[in-house]
Amino acid sequence: MQPLTPQTLRGIWSPTLLPLAADDAIDFDRLEQSLAAVLRSGVHGVYTNGTAGEFHTLSEQEYDRLHELVAGMAAAAGVPYQLGASHPAGRVSLERVRRAAGLEPGAIQVVLPDWLPLHDDEAVAALRGFAGAAGGVPLVLYNPPYAKTQATPALLARIAEDVPEVVGLKLPSVEPAAGLTERFSVFVAGHALATGYRAGAAGSYSNVSCMSPAGAVRWYDRMAADPRGAAEVEVRMRGFLDRHVAPLAAAGYSDPALDKLLCAVGGWSRTGTRVRWPHRWIPQEDVPALREAALAAVPDLLTDPVTAPG
Structure with missing residues (x-):
C-alpha cells in the first residue's frame, strides 16, 4: 500500500486482538472472522502488535503468520494497515522491522528497547536503526505511559x-508534541479522542474500537460535525470506564485483559476475554452485566451486530 504520511495517517485504527484456545494457542479461524468484521466496519485502518495485541507474547513464527494474514486480508479489502514490529529487545524488533517491511504496510509501529531506559542519544540511534531496516517504509513511535523511556x-x-x-506518534496526550502536530500525526487514547482532537490529535489506536469499531468511527466523524455532542459522548464513555473498568485495572488486570473485556462487552466478535499466560483475564460470565452498564452509558456507540461470545 501507499506509505502513510503525517497528513494521511488519521482516524480510527483498530487493533488486532488474539483469540486464544485453552492451551494459549492463537485461534486463527476466530481471528480471521474478527478481522473480517473489522475490515467491514468502516475503520480507517487496522494495526497489529500494540499492547492490546499482546505483542510481547508472540513467537517469531506466530508473528509472521499473523502479519501475512492481516496484510493479505487488509490489502484485499482495500483497508490501510500498519504492522507492529515492537519487542522489548531491540535486536528482535530490528529483525521484525525487516520482515514487516517486506509486506509493504503503510507504516511500521515500533517501541523503544525497553529493558533499560534510554538516553535521548540512544533513543534516536534506535529509531535510526529501525528506519534503516524498514527500507523506506515509514515508522510510528508507540510510546505508552508505562514505557521506561518517555518521549519528552x-x-x-x-x-x-x-x-x-517517523511520521506518527502514539502518546498518552497531545501535550508532549505541542507544536509538532504538523510534523507528526499524533494519536491519543481512544476514550480521550474528542479532547485530543480539539488539541490537534489526528486519531487513535483505539480502545473504543475494541468495544465497537463502527461506533468509534461514528464518534470520530461527529468530532468534526458536532464537537459538543462528541465531547458529551466522551464524558459518558469516561464515566463508564471510571465506574466499571478502572476498578479492574486497580485490581491488577493488564491492559490486554481490559481491551479484550471491552471487545466482549461490545459483542461484535468471538475473540473472548482470555489473555496469555501468565496474565489473568476477566471471566466471561462477568460480561453481561458490564454490557448492560455500557448500553446505559453509551448506547450510541453500541449498535454493531452482536455475535455469540467465544
Missing part, C-alpha cells in the same frame, strides 16, 4: 529533526 518534548523535537522516517 525535547526528545520529540530531536526525532523530528533527526529521524524524518
Whole structure:
C-alpha cells in the first residue's frame, strides 16, 4: 500500500486482538472472522502488535503468520494497515522491522528497547536503526505511559529533526508534541479522542474500537460535525470506564485483559476475554452485566451486530 504520511495517517485504527484456545494457542479461524468484521466496519485502518495485541507474547513464527494474514486480508479489502514490529529487545524488533517491511504496510509501529531506559542519544540511534531496516517504509513511535523511556518534548523535537522516517506518534496526550502536530500525526487514547482532537490529535489506536469499531468511527466523524455532542459522548464513555473498568485495572488486570473485556462487552466478535499466560483475564460470565452498564452509558456507540461470545 501507499506509505502513510503525517497528513494521511488519521482516524480510527483498530487493533488486532488474539483469540486464544485453552492451551494459549492463537485461534486463527476466530481471528480471521474478527478481522473480517473489522475490515467491514468502516475503520480507517487496522494495526497489529500494540499492547492490546499482546505483542510481547508472540513467537517469531506466530508473528509472521499473523502479519501475512492481516496484510493479505487488509490489502484485499482495500483497508490501510500498519504492522507492529515492537519487542522489548531491540535486536528482535530490528529483525521484525525487516520482515514487516517486506509486506509493504503503510507504516511500521515500533517501541523503544525497553529493558533499560534510554538516553535521548540512544533513543534516536534506535529509531535510526529501525528506519534503516524498514527500507523506506515509514515508522510510528508507540510510546505508552508505562514505557521506561518517555518521549519528552525535547526528545520529540530531536526525532523530528533527526529521524524524518517517523511520521506518527502514539502518546498518552497531545501535550508532549505541542507544536509538532504538523510534523507528526499524533494519536491519543481512544476514550480521550474528542479532547485530543480539539488539541490537534489526528486519531487513535483505539480502545473504543475494541468495544465497537463502527461506533468509534461514528464518534470520530461527529468530532468534526458536532464537537459538543462528541465531547458529551466522551464524558459518558469516561464515566463508564471510571465506574466499571478502572476498578479492574486497580485490581491488577493488564491492559490486554481490559481491551479484550471491552471487545466482549461490545459483542461484535468471538475473540473472548482470555489473555496469555501468565496474565489473568476477566471471566466471561462477568460480561453481561458490564454490557448492560455500557448500553446505559453509551448506547450510541453500541449498535454493531452482536455475535455469540467465544
